[in-house]
Amino acid sequence: MKILFVHQNFPGQFLHLAPALAARGHEVLALTAEANQRPSPVPVMRYRTPPEVAVQGIARSYAEAAERGATVARACAQLSETRGFVPDVVFGHGGWGETMYLREVWPEARHLTYAEFYYRSRGLDTDFDPEFRRTGLGSRLGVASRKAHLLMALEDADAALAPTAWQASTLPDHVRAKTTVIHDGIDTDRVRPDPAARLELPGGRVLKPGDEVVSFVSRNLEPYRGIHVFLRALPAVLEARPEAEVVIVGGEGQSYGPAPGPGQSWKRRFLDELGPRIDPARVHFLGQVPYRQFLALMQVTRVHAYLSYPFVLSWSMLEAMSAGALVVGSRTPPVVEVIRDGGNGLLVEFFDVAGWSRALISALADPARDAGLRAAARQTIIEGYDLKSVCLPRLIAFVEGRAQG
Structure with missing residues (x-):
């Protein structure tokens, strides 16, 4: 298969998954922001920095996400036109708006989203700490508005992946049915007790x-x-x-x-x-x-x-x-x-x-x-x-399985 990962800070959560899929014979490519200079385990392309938005107020977060999404969509369209790359699977992180319009570019592809968190104005992070609680109407409207681009990514995705059960529980009820919980994985061979550590x-x-x-x-x-x-x-x-x-x-x-x-x-x-x-x-x-x-x-x-x-x-x-x-x-x-x-x-x-x-x-x-x-x-x-024995096999199965519907 041809698999495209989309993440402004790639490799991010895909550090181990992307090269593992490449090692299984898939053609794997990543698309990331031009400012991201992190080393990549797979071939990578970069999209231009989205233009500044003129919108102020509670709509600003959506406007920024939409502008980034449109920038990524144009880059993906160019990727198809100039390189002939048409992915079977698109796997992106929905947190910044990058995946909002990718089904418009590749309607036949299978679209997967990394669903890390879904904001609410009550009962989660923003009203948890009484010392720094943001409970005014203006703050609640701002938090609620941050759900818009996340919901677009979730609605358009064929399947979603969450790293923990609790993080999955923050998602809307109708999304959880297509959400699988698999952590990114810990390399326990490397991260282990060492009496010689200094x-x-x-x-x-x-x-x-x-x-x-x-x-x-x-x-x-x-x-x-x-x-x-x-x-x-x-x-x-x-x-x-x-x-x-x-x-x-x-x-x-x-x-x-x-x-x-x-x-x-x-x-x-x-x-x-x-x-x-x-x-x-x-x-x-x-x-x-x-x-x-x-x-x-x-x-x-x-x-x-x-x-x-x-x-x-x-x-x-x-x-x-x-x-x-x-x-x-x-x-x-x-x-x-x-x-x-x-x-x-x-x-x-x-x-x-x-x-x-x-x-x-x-x-x-x-x-x-x-x-x-x-x-x-x-x-x-x-x-x-554990990365090798637990999480990575399940992550590979998630991508390959969802690719087949």
């Missing part, structure tokens, strides 16, 4: 397994991933465990939710709030790091904190479990789908700052007690999320 801090200190390390990871440090709760829990941890070192990975940009204000970052805002109670000699902000450095952190940490609003589940939590880390997670729907409290990790209510302090202190104090949880965490990932 992590060098900026000051030159080297951390190793057995050291008293607390870790926190997020693409960007923001409330959606609980950075405010985590930082507020740290003063008690630092006081109770004088040998503890805290390593925080993440940028100061904005991935999800509202911005902290002009010229600010969420990190700086919460550090200013906590002042000298956060010891910069023991709390290390590494920014965004290469994957090998992230992996080393997961292999040396004694306890890894993961918090999330009711939103998309991060790969990093599953990778921490695969590396044999003890994960203390927030008792929120995307997390409890994977972590069983006292079974393969620990759970704390998202907003319980004192509870987070207690859980982290306890985990640091007695690592031997939690050895069973660490082993069970890795086993959970091997049995349910």
Whole structure:
């Protein structure tokens, strides 16, 4: 078959699937944004940056998605005209509007969509946190308007793929019937415990397994991933465990939710709030790091904190479990789908700052007690999320099976 992947940040969720399909003899091509310079495992073409839209207000998100969708559709039409490439399967991520009009270009193809999340103004992420809750009518209208381009992608797709059962549950009822749940997969051969792992801090200190390390990871440090709760829990941890070192990975940009204000970052805002109670000699902000450095952190940490609003589940939590880390997670729907409290990790209510302090202190104090949880965490990932034995075969079967209708 001829298979086209469409993703503005390709390879994204298709990192392993695209080359696996190529290895099975399919002709695989990817289309991505011209600004995306990530290495690609398959041949890739790029579409031009969509023009700026003049629309303001609640319709802006739809206008931007529609403009991107039209740009991608024109690029795909040109792909057919100049190269004669007519795909049997088009598999895209519906999140940015890229797939909105592709059935108009290739009506006979089978169209698949990666359905990561479906927005609602109530009951999910936007009204979860009372400190940053957006409940006014204007905010609700803005959130509701973000569903328009997602719904177009879902309606036009022959089948949808969601990475977790909870994320699939956010989709409209009539879409779930054509949605399959398969995670992207964790490479448990690579992401595994390593007693020889070492992590060098900026000051030159080297951390190793057995050291008293607390870790926190997020693409960007923001409330959606609980950075405010985590930082507020740290003063008690630092006081109770004088040998503890805290390593925080993440940028100061904005991935999800509202911005902290002009010229600010969420990190700086919460550090200013906590002042000298956060010891910069023991709390290390590494920014965004290469994957090998992230992996080393997961292999040396004694306890890894993961918090999330009711939103998309991060790969990093599953990778921490695969590396044999003890994960203390927030008792929120995307997390409890994977972590069983006292079974393969620990759970704390998202907003319980004192509870987070207690859980982290306890985990640091007695690592031997939690050895069973660490082993069970890795086993959970091997049995349910392993790339080679579980997820990739199912992903291949999904694409090849849906291609046949």
